[in-house]
Amino acid sequence: MVTYDISDPRRLRRVYRTMRGFGEHLQLSVFCCDLTGADRVRMIAALEEIVHHDEDQVVLVDLGPTSASPIKAMAALGRPLRVTGRRPVIV
Numbered sequence: 570m571v572t573y574d575i576s577d578p579r580r581l582r583r584v585y586r587t588m589r590g591f592g593e594h595l596q597l598s599v600f601c602c603d604l605t606g607a608d609r610v611r612m613i614a615a616l617e618e619i620v621h622h623d624e625d626q627v628v629l630v631d632l633g634p635t636s637a638s639p640i641k642a643m644a645a646l647g648r649p650l651r652v653t654g655r656r657p658v659i660v
Contacts, residue, residue, distance in 0.1 A: 570600070571588060571612075571627065571628070572598055572599045573588075573598045574625065577624070585598075587615050587616060587619065588616075592604075
């Protein structure tokens with residue numbers, strides 16, 4: 570799970586577009602990502618080039634292996650959680 574708080578609208582759009590290539594957009598600044606180790610490194614490297622470390626924050630939360638707890642095990646309160654199929658996104 571990746572969530573972010575970006576203070577500049579231009580950087581915010583860049584982070585959003587970058588994250589679309591790595592996971593499912595769940596909520597405003599929240600993405601659910603099923604990443605290999607290499608994909609995680611690539612994602613962090615891409616984000617490092619965008620964020621300003623003194624103004625922005627990106628939080629990565631490891632929810633464990635996806636085979637043990639598939640995304641279908643997630644629940645939402647309020648509007649239903651809609652997870653679409655994964656597809657490649659060119660950034």
